[in-house]
Amino acid sequence: MAGWKDARLPETLTSAQVAALLAGCDRSTSAGLRDFAMLCLLGRLGLRSGEVAALRLDDIDWRAGELLVRGKARREDRLPLIVEVGEALAAYLRGGRPVSFRKQWRPPFIYQRADIEMLMAHAVQVIRDPLRAASYHTLIGLLAATGMRVGEALRLHRSDIDWDDGVITVLASKFGKPRELPLTASTMQALARYAEHRDHAQPRPSTPTFFVSTAGTAVRYPHFGAQFRRLVNATGVGATSPTRPRIHDLRHSFAVHTLIAWYQAGHDVNAMLPRLSIYLGHRDPVSTYWYPSAAPDLLALAAARLQAVQEARS
Template sequence: MTNYDSIYGPTIAQFIAMKTKLGFKFTTGKIILFQIDQLAHQRNEKTKGITKEFTQKWGEERSNKSEIYRYDRIRHLALFSSYLCDIGIPSYIPKLPRHPKSTFVPYIYSSKEINAIFKAADELRLVQRNMHSSLMCMPALLRVLYATGVRIGEALVMTVEDVNLEENYLRIKDSKNGKERIIPISTSLVAVCKEYRHYREQLPYKDRLEYFFVGSNGTKCGQGVRSWFKKCLNNAAIYHTGENQAPRLHDLRHTFAVTSLACMAEAGVDLYASLPILSNYLGHGSLGATNHYVRLTANMYPDLIKEIDMTCLDVFPKYKNYEAN
């Protein structure tokens, strides 16, 4: 449990509790509210009530931080100030700046690159003994991420019960939007998971094997996964192409989305029928979150998507607001 030091501590805890009870994960909000508490503590605030002076100090630009980061900081302070007003504590509610436009375009791996990544994952080896290593799960984990489009965080918290290899589906419970969903998986992916499970069950930690993807010591995989993935990229000769265009682990999800739309278009499935299917599969909160992939798919596969009325295509948002996790 987070310890707060300022006069706002108890109220921040109440505000977070309210948000979580309403079903919000509020992960970023918790971090930012902790920082608000620290600033109030540093300033030795004696009375409750966000002031305009405090807001201006909080909203100062930082040379090493992005405009998106600054926007989120001000937004969460405004939310907290509104909550204080609602419970009878007058507070200054800052005006939000214009939402920064994102120039981020996801990296879409080619089939050749995906095969190279899988080959690199299969050939990973430990240089020295490490009981915390996530190496063992990497070949299966990367194939699950590519073949299902699940977020890395969703995959790593799947328990043994969430992976049904008899009826061929995954159950995603801890999703970004708080929605539980069932994801059917192919027989080839089931075979991969069964092979991984066979080796996983050889670990001498029967009492710890709660999660499906585990490290050498039987505990849930952690940050080591990203380090191993970077090594896979290097071994597959897939390098960064510039600022905001670096191939990432999360781009396996974007690749799944684009590839799925292209495959459905090739199979003759109408775009407006395929979008709701893909949206539910990805666990998006709305179709708007999935629409971004339409233009990206059209740009990458112009021959497949050529039947789409370009006037209708322009209705969908262009490259912006791609999910970060």
């Protein structure tokens, strides 16, 4: 290989060495169960360390005996979950994984249209860099109009937008299930305006993502999230609400307003829920049934707020 000295294949561990590593894990402790499960994934399935670290609970399909692995270049593979690895993961989940420290479920903040317009307008007013302002302004609008997850919007590629048919294809989704999102004409026009602004400010970005930073790289979640919180605080959106507005609540708001519109139109909401489930990219309709069944008071509150806004405008 030109320019490479002493190039050779990397050394590998023998089967005996792998077995010795596994045997060295003290599975009477939580840390030992964790280490044993991780080493099984590395040594028995050949996963990269980053793939092991990124593994989610939903990536394990116990019924099918498969493991969803998200690798380089957005590639996704399904590997057979061999017995030894499956038993190691199950043992860790039963006796080694810490109990979730997530707080008790709280109802999401439901953004109204005026809230969204205020956040978008303030982004343009206070963010000094024109491209960053345009990126955050358009991102907020896209999240509110589609209910996309924040990560899905940030990972969106230019080629994922069908300008002719007005459709976005979400490829890098939470559960590895690609889906198509038809958009309204106004949303497509907003995306087109941003694309024109972006191409003028960054004609040769280093990333294929649709949204780009001032450096020509992909917009990062921590930066966008921090700016969103500053916008919420500065505008006073949700200041009197017992529930603090979060960026992910844009997704909940889209779902709730969709359901309210269906109720007001007299549709059979229960029959239409699977459609909303597919649009939101839920793994199964059970996750979507949460909205009307687990939070009826939330729906009533949102409906009342929407009605009040409509009466004030009329």
